[in-house]
Amino acid sequence: MTTDLGMPAFAPRGVGHLRGDQSFPEAAREALGNKQLRSNLGRATATIRTKRAAVVAEVPDWADLRTAGAAIKDAVLADLGAQLLRLEKQVTAHGGHVHWARDANEANRIVTDLVRATGQTDVVKVKSMATQEIGLNEALAEAGIAAWETDLAELIVQLADDRPSHILVPAIHRNRTEIRDIFLREMGRAGVPAPAGLTDEPRELAEAARLHLRAKFLSAQVAISGANFAVAETGTLAVVESEGNGRMCLTLPKTLITVMGIEKLLPTWRDLEVFLQLLPRSSTGERMNPYTSMWTGVTPGDGPQEFHLVLLDNGRTATLADPDGRAALRCIRCSACLNVCPVYERTGGHAYGSVYPGPIGAVLSPQLTGVKDNPSLPFASSLCGACYDVCPVAIDIPTMLVHLRAEAVASKGMKAERAAMGGVSSLMRHPRLYGAALRMGRLGRILGRRRGVIRRLPWPMSAWTRARDLPLPPTETFRDWWVRTHGSP
Amino acid sequence: MNAARTEILRRIDAAISRSAPVEIPRTYRGPSGEGRGSAAVVDLMQDRLVDYKAVVHRVEPAQVRAVIAAALADAGVERAVVPAGFPTEWLPSGPAWVQDDPALTAAELDDLDGVLTTCRIAVAETGTIVLDAGQGQGRRALSLVPDYHLVVVLADQIVASVPDAVAELDPTRPLTWISGPSATSDIELQRVEGVHGPRRLVVLLVTG
Ligand code: SF4
Numbered sequence: 288m289t290t291d292l293g294m295p296a297f298a299p300r301g302v303g304h305l306r307g308d309q310s311f312p313e314a315a316r317e318a319l320g321n322k323q324l325r326s327n328l329g330r331a332t333a334t335i336r337t338k339r340a341a342v343v344a345e346v347p348d349w350a351d352l353r354t355a356g357a358a359i360k361d362a363v364l365a366d367l368g369a370q371l372l373r374l375e376k377q378v379t380a381h382g383g384h385v386h387w388a389r390d391a392n393e394a395n396r397i398v399t400d401l402v403r404a405t406g407q408t409d410v411v412k413v414k415s416m417a418t419q420e421i422g423l424n425e426a427l428a429e430a431g432i433a434a435w436e437t438d439l440a441e442l443i444v445q446l447a448d449d450r451p452s453h454i455l456v457p458a459i460h461r462n463r464t465e466i467r468d469i470f471l472r473e474m475g476r477a478g479v480p481a482p483a484g485l486t487d488e489p490r491e492l493a494e495a496a497r498l499h500l501r502a503k504f505l506s507a508q509v510a511i512s513g514a515n516f517a518v519a520e521t522g523t524l525a526v527v528e529s530e531g532n533g534r535m536c537l538t539l540p541k542t543l544i545t546v547m548g549i550e551k552l553l554p555t556w557r558d559l560e561v562f563l564q565l566l567p568r569s570s571t572g573e574r575m576n577p578y579t580s581m582w583t584g585v586t587p588g589d590g591p592q593e594f595h596l597v598l599l600d601n602g603r604t605a606t607l608a609d610p611d612g613r614a615a616l617r618c619i620r621c622s623a624c625l626n627v628c629p630v631y632e633r634t635g636g637h638a639y640g641s642v643y644p645g646p647i648g649a650v651l652s653p654q655l656t657g658v659k660d661n662p663s664l665p666f667a668s669s670l671c672g673a674c675y676d677v678c679p680v681a682i683d684i685p686t687m688l689v690h691l692r693a694e695a696v697a698s699k700g701m702k703a704e705r706a707a708m709g710g711v712s713s714l715m716r717h718p719r720l721y722g723a724a725l726r727m728g729r730l731g732r733i734l735g736r737r738r739g740v741i742r743r744l745p746w747p748m749s750a751w752t753r754a755r756d757l758p759l760p761p762t763e764t765f766r767d768w769w770v771r772t773h774g775s776p
Numbered sequence: 777m778n779a780a781r782t783e784i785l786r787r788i789d790a791a792i793s794r795s796a797p798v799e800i801p802r803t804y805r806g807p808s809g810e811g812r813g814s815a816a817v818v819d820l821m822q823d824r825l826v827d828y829k830a831v832v833h834r835v836e837p838a839q840v841r842a843v844i845a846a847a848l849a850d851a852g853v854e855r856a857v858v859p860a861g862f863p864t865e866w867l868p869s870g871p872a873w874v875q876d877d878p879a880l881t882a883a884e885l886d887d888l889d890g891v892l893t894t895c896r897i898a899v900a901e902t903g904t905i906v907l908d909a910g911q912g913q914g915r916r917a918l919s920l921v922p923d924y925h926l927v928v929v930l931a932d933q934i935v936a937s938v939p940d941a942v943a944e945l946d947p948t949r950p951l952t953w954i955s956g957p958s959a960t961s962d963i964e965l966q967r968v969e970g971v972h973g974p975r976r977l978v979v980l981l982v983t984g
Binding site: 501 | 797954
């Protein structure tokens, strides 16, 4: 690994899942042909949107929590080196080991070596975006280590040899009958088989997963997890989940290895009071998720007696270096922005070619890899602004998209900008009306200036987002900008 | 490994060299302690728990033992683990009480019908019960592996808000925040209660 002083260190090619094999418009066009996918997604995102809106509305100080959440993350980012050193000191003081990984390859090597040192060839895993991002399961498989996903949706995806399509509900592109068929066909090969006569009732399917994984949990010696939060002040890590598979992995094995992006930090213990309110309500639309586990290093006689924390860069410092893009590192992966995005609702997660789909994926993936490697993603948006409105840490995704589009167009690798633009327009059945609506949105900016929000956008925008309040759109819409700088679209 | 650490810290330094420190505006509702243990807070707690499909019994201190007996009989729990420090006067005769001493294996825990615990604190607004592995709660595996979990919550352990709870908890202890029985919505977003954690959560709210 060479040090190119002054060159941003992007996530390397050839490992992990941040780049697709197709551009977004190509992949999107394929996805648009899949009716099942579109109807599953439409129903799912509508359901979560409604739930989220209800539980957010009952919190009287939501706007204050959101402002504080954004500021806490910005405070971490503005002081990241010192905060990481604090975390390292605390974790070490409490009996844990801290490892640093510049990129996916290095993280995979560290984890593989740690598992090898235990002599085990099986590990259980809690759903983790970071380990998907770096392609850890593939790296472990190459080393002869089987990594078992234990989140129900991840299990479905793994058994089907498929890819996740949503941050929160990764198997949302599958219906119950498909899931039953996957279980009947594949579970036996991976361990305890599905009960004969399994129906497609979700309750029965969940029971089959429980039985299948129980044996694995009870005998697991090594677990691998991600982390939702790490508190620099105390060295405490937190995992937020629903099913109890997280608790199983974090409690029963002897060795726990946690892989975490360096941006997951919170400065102080107190900051959890903000994020434990923002995350569950934004994510699953619940007042609180069923289980949250917190641990600090090793507790004698309780849980894993060996704990390793792997701190991952993989393009995060490159993202941090861009003052107009770094706010993407505030993201707490709640997936609220996916659920309100008219583009995501039509294309699904796979079209983005990265483990990070939807609006956040459109700004995060190109920054982690360098825009040159993901030039069409910043165009995977209608700039309607619904993502910004629901984001619990107030990431201004639309403005960031415009910034990254300029970078994509300027980058030499950007051959596909025309195709990209055409692709996104074709997602919208009435591009002309869409353009008109965007311009009216701009008009709304003038009208709505005093309050800073627009209550309702004209049709067809009204149909594309059911968010309660929209942030003001940028003064110049992307289409206007495009026409002004490139001639006709 | 040290080279990676040095390199990442150098990259960070280069990336944020001109960043100004950030003020955090804490205008949201912070910890206040207001309402702790009040009837309103207990009502809210009960409402939230029921919403999560937990079974809730509101009882007077003198009734705890009898209500536990009835709940366990109802659920068919005959052998349950009882962590050190769980008040013995609450244990009815009938079921076999298993101690975690010496420490039970995961397989032994899996063989039991249930677990009884107290808790460290509870949050009414979110219907959350927090265990910190202290007296009456045991190590984390005890409240995880058995399929039935009965928790006794005293009214004055119930605070109104998440900030109230965070302010009181000790981060150096292993913490488990429990809000209803384990659940999944992974299949067509249909909620199913009970996956890997205890599928039945029974809560006694002790008032008076
Ligand atoms: S960008 Fe905001 S809304 Fe989207 S996943 Fe991240 S935190 Fe959630």
